Amino acid sequence: MATAFSATLPLHGSSQENRLLLPPTRLPPPSSFLGSTRSLPIRRLNHAHAARRSPVVAVQEIVKEKKPTNSLLITKEEGLVLYEDMILGRSFEDMCAQMYYRGKMFGFVHLYNGQEAVSTGFIKLLTKSDSVVSTYRDHVHALSKGVSARAVMSELFGKVTGCCRGQGGSMHMFSKEHNMLGGFAFIGEGIPVATGAAFTSKYKREVLKQDCDDVTVAFFGDGTCNNGQFYECLNMAALYKLPIIFVVENNLWAIGMSHLRSTSDPEIWKKGPAFGMPGVHVDGMDVLKVREVAKEAVSRARRGEGPTLVECETYRFRGHSLADPDELRDAAEKAKYAARDPITALKKYLIENKLANEGELKTIEKKIDDLVEEAVEFADASPQPGRSQLLENVFADPKGFGIGPDGRYRCEDPKFTEGTAQV
Amino acid sequence: MAARIHGGAGAGAATALSTFNPKKLVAPSRTNLPAARSSKRCIVAGGGSDASKSLSVRHSQKLIASAAVATKAETSATTGTGHELLLFEALQEGLEEEMDRDPHVCVMGEDVGHYGGSYKVTKGLADKFGDLRVLDTPICENAFTGMGIGAAMTGLRPVIEGMNMGFLLLAFNQISNNCGMLHYTSGGQFTIPVVIRGPGGVGRQLGAEHSQRLESYFQSIPGIQMVACSTPYNAKGLMKAAIRSENPVILFEHVLLYNLKEKIPDEEYICNLEEAEMVRPGEHITILTYSRMRYHVMQAAKTLVNKGYDPEVIDIRSLKPFDLYTIGNSVKKTHRVLIVEECMRTGGIGASLTAAINENFHDYLDAPVMCLSSQDVPTPYAGTLEEWTVVQPAQIVTAVEQLCQ
Numbered sequence: 001m002a003t004a005f006s007a008t009l010p011l012h013g014s015s016q017e018n019r020l021l022l023p024p025t026r027l028p029p030p031s032s033f034l035g036s037t038r039s040l041p042i043r044r045l046n047h048a049h050a051a052r053r054s055p056v057v058a059v060q061e062i063v064k065e066k067k068p069t070n071s072l073l074i075t076k077e078e079g080l081v082l083y084e085d086m087i088l089g090r091s092f093e094d095m096c097a098q099m100y101y102r103g104k105m106f107g108f109v110h111l112y113n114g115q116e117a118v119s120t121g122f123i124k125l126l127t128k129s130d131s132v133v134s135t136y137r138d139h140v141h142a143l144s145k146g147v148s149a150r151a152v153m154s155e156l157f158g159k160v161t162g163c164c165r166g167q168g169g170s171m172h173m174f175s176k177e178h179n180m181l182g183g184f185a186f187i188g189e190g191i192p193v194a195t196g197a198a199f200t201s202k203y204k205r206e207v208l209k210q211d212c213d214d215v216t217v218a219f220f221g222d223g224t225c226n227n228g229q230f231y232e233c234l235n236m237a238a239l240y241k242l243p244i245i246f247v248v249e250n251n252l253w254a255i256g257m258s259h260l261r262s263t264s265d266p267e268i269w270k271k272g273p274a275f276g277m278p279g280v281h282v283d284g285m286d287v288l289k290v291r292e293v294a295k296e297a298v299s300r301a302r303r304g305e306g307p308t309l310v311e312c313e314t315y316r317f318r319g320h321s322l323a324d325p326d327e328l329r330d331a332a333e334k335a336k337y338a339a340r341d342p343i344t345a346l347k348k349y350l351i352e353n354k355l356a357n358e359g360e361l362k363t364i365e366k367k368i369d370d371l372v373e374e375a376v377e378f379a380d381a382s383p384q385p386g387r388s389q390l391l392e393n394v395f396a397d398p399k400g401f402g403i404g405p406d407g408r409y410r411c412e413d414p415k416f417t418e419g420t421a422q423v
Numbered sequence: 424m425a426a427r428i429h430g431g432a433g434a435g436a437a438t439a440l441s442t443f444n445p446k447k448l449v450a451p452s453r454t455n456l457p458a459a460r461s462s463k464r465c466i467v468a469g470g471g472s473d474a475s476k477s478l479s480v481r482h483s484q485k486l487i488a489s490a491a492v493a494t495k496a497e498t499s500a501t502t503g504t505g506h507e508l509l510l511f512e513a514l515q516e517g518l519e520e521e522m523d524r525d526p527h528v529c530v531m532g533e534d535v536g537h538y539g540g541s542y543k544v545t546k547g548l549a550d551k552f553g554d555l556r557v558l559d560t561p562i563c564e565n566a567f568t569g570m571g572i573g574a575a576m577t578g579l580r581p582v583i584e585g586m587n588m589g590f591l592l593l594a595f596n597q598i599s600n601n602c603g604m605l606h607y608t609s610g611g612q613f614t615i616p617v618v619i620r621g622p623g624g625v626g627r628q629l630g631a632e633h634s635q636r637l638e639s640y641f642q643s644i645p646g647i648q649m650v651a652c653s654t655p656y657n658a659k660g661l662m663k664a665a666i667r668s669e670n671p672v673i674l675f676e677h678v679l680l681y682n683l684k685e686k687i688p689d690e691e692y693i694c695n696l697e698e699a700e701m702v703r704p705g706e707h708i709t710i711l712t713y714s715r716m717r718y719h720v721m722q723a724a725k726t727l728v729n730k731g732y733d734p735e736v737i738d739i740r741s742l743k744p745f746d747l748y749t750i751g752n753s754v755k756k757t758h759r760v761l762i763v764e765e766c767m768r769t770g771g772i773g774a775s776l777t778a779a780i781n782e783n784f785h786d787y788l789d790a791p792v793m794c795l796s797s798q799d800v801p802t803p804y805a806g807t808l809e810e811w812t813v814v815q816p817a818q819i820v821t822a823v824e825q826l827c828q
Contacts, residue, residue: 183608185600186600229565232563399697403746
């Protein structure tokens, strides 16, 4: 598996040093003018322009820089963390499929198999206080961010012990503790929320004068890139120089709509420079490549230099959801991407570069199997929400249900906590 | 237990009432209340002259310590001190006070910063607080509303302005799905303390799209509260309360009310978000209204008083949820209800209110609830046509006369 840094990824020089190990640099002072710093005619932005002028080809076909073999992209420790995270994502999703067909979960369930490199590549670089925003294909983003498998599985089973008390379900994975800001059912809906989280980060720094360099990563798909909210947020993020990374998980299909049939210019990364931010295309089946790009994008955001648009070419091995018969996709296309399974690729890399041996990897796989089994047992054993939960959480302040005819607030009615009050 | 009255509000049927009210059969004398009981004098809900509210522990007061100031009858405004200002200035004052008090409060919207707001509600704030705290957004309602929601989830308290409430139709996705629902779907983990505000309603020949009443479209969204301000006093009070609330609140202002002048207290006060406001106590009929229609009602009330009627006028203020206590007490007293609103006939606030009253207070009604709403017509540009789409005082007088027969 090629681990070289593709030539179309010119973000900041070619230095491969891990910028995240450096002490945080002092952030530039806030500009007094909030707005575009571009004057007309457009002055050349180095990297974006270079990207625009290079010929458009698939990443694999670009001549790769040969890296010296003694300069690896990851350490053993990092490698094992990445491997474990991807195995967790894959095993969990496989278990979801089983549980769905056994009638333990219902509704729409969208699985992430095949795309693990994107989630792991980005999220394992983030701190706990960084935020992640996703779509309905959010189980693995939640897991990578640190939400426990138990909490996610229970949520899928609709139990009280779920991360959202069973109230959200598959498409609404939230965790305040881990700054997982959802889980959204409508595509594009989460991007403004992510923009808001990034805005808060900038606000904390510049208005509240706090030491805050939190970044937000927004994940969404190729279909979303034809939606207005996407463009509106690219504009605002670049305008206000928000610490956000827009990650497009381009798996070429929006349910049954091929990306090429729905998009006038299918190269999504090119849309970044139109708004004044770098646009990068990366092989989303290669976790190390994703990680390299992510490192640069994240540190760019932390330095206060603004947003980045990263398009990850990836693929989902299963259908759009568990209800999707997946009849439109070509078998050859599926086979091509199956051969580029990110987990197999990382495993090969680790072994070939002597970062780990089969035994260690098998141990990890077994550990994850046990973890996922345990999560299912836990979810099975957890209770379903009682009636009393029905009216809680509608309002943060339950006075919002108003004053009843007897003069008391509705939420003071003892039946309120039983979930049977008239509201 | 009141008997039902079928058909029109027949006076003959009144004799069948077991809750016999002799006052109803006697021509009411001129009330002692001065005719100049100005529509601009606000009696704050929860206090004032309504005795039934001050007795017995009003449980709600245990929860609203912050409303204590508002419930005092004597404020600097009534004792002579206090300061006079216009409604938009009152909104600005409330907003500025809250921004001074809590650095997490910020404003975002179109032209709120350098321009000072298209109705001057945010005038001067960008100079004082900076461009980030009073953020001029590009024209992308859906995205900047969503951005406000994301900011609220992560610790800020944004006040999102729709330049005209109608523009928020573009933000419906964010308002319905995220603003209203995220607290619930996240299992209570994230709060969304946003205030979404802006002018709506029918103005002076603004045309159909700038004359919309979004309260009827938003009212079904679970998880949000909606309030409508109508006087400088309650504008400031509701603005402050909305900002302090942990719930998402939509504050409806009206294009034609921004230049209303009133003297408001110097000391700090807050209006309760869930309470209605007693504008004019009366005995014969309950008139429920809000926002601009309050003034049409009060104008009609002058005529009605001259004709010998004694209407009780309540500004419901809280469009969602309804203050069924204030409303109910009034219905129990007068037994007749007229709702006057600016929403369309179909699916408006009046429609919901009619249903709520029928459901909860049916036994106390001597006549069917009557609801005067705007016509189900896109607001025409021509002045004459526009006038006919909206409820006018003459119609209100006729309706009261009809109900009180």
